[in-house]
Each structure stands twice: as C-alpha cells, then as structure tokens.
Amino acid sequence: MIRKLGVMSDTHGRPEIAATAVQRLIDAGAKAIAHCGDVGTGHEGRSVLDALVGPVPVWFVWGNTDYDGKELEAYAQALGLHCLSHWGRLPEDVIGDDGPVALHHGHDFRLYDRIIAEQGGGYLLSGHTHVPHDGMENGVRLLNPGALHRARPKTAAMLNLADGDWDLLEIAM
8 A cells, every 4th residue: 555645736747846746755765656646748748747657657647728638647657657647635545544535636626626525535636826834624624735836935745645745846947
C-alpha cells in the first residue's frame, strides 16, 4: 500500500519544472504521484507527461486549460500513466483504508462541491488556485499543493496517508 503520496498541480506545459518536482517528491519518499490538473496542451502537454514517467505510479486529472485531453489521454496511457479524466479516485487496492483520495482540478465548482458532499471522508486533492491550502469540509480534507507555474514560491507537497501529515516542498529552478 502507498503511504507517501507526492502531490503537484498546474505545470501548464512546463516539463522542466515538472521533472524537477517529480525528482524532489521521489527524493522525499513519494511512492506515487498525483497531478491535480493543468498539465498542458499539445507538444508541451506531451512533454510534461514524459516528465511524469518514472519509478513510481502517477495518476492525474485534466484542468481548465487542458484542451486536448482525449489526444493526450491516449499518449499518457501509452506511457503507463493513469488518467482519471476530469476527476477520479485513487484505487483502493493502492491506498488501502487510508482513503478515499479523490483528485479534481478545482475549477468546476459544482463538481467539486458534489465530490465533497458525496465522499464523506478522506481527501480531495486539487489545484487551480495556485495557492497552497489545507482545510476541512464535510469530513473531507481539502488539500492543494500550490502550483509549479505562475506561483512564488513554486510548490508541491507530500501527503503521508498513514498519519495525514502534509508537507509543502518548495521547488526551485
């Protein structure tokens, strides 16, 4: 079971910062990575997906600026990455009893609120605001790692599913 989950968001087609964040999260002990959307589009999106490939499994969702998701989803699948479309949950066989862990970019407010209302516990990981956040609503812990583009500082985060510890990591370029 995965206990240490690296969380990142809002790479916006910047493969260099994505690769730096992946390595930093792996160095910090991540056994899997969740990308909370705004991966990038076109060639830049493919380059970010390439940067996410590594020694740990990766799940991701599309954000409001990911315009060619259908094309990139096939590319991601060929790379062995797990696309959850616009939202989804990490598989129970991966996280065990430490969830549920849902991913959503955070831009579709109705869907975001519905996930919170229906989930009844666990975690909802999101991005979109480019601002780190740790809060609670309806028994669901709402976590946002900040952003890796148009943010100062650029941040990702490490979530320890065993104890709920949440550590922001500054990602320097």
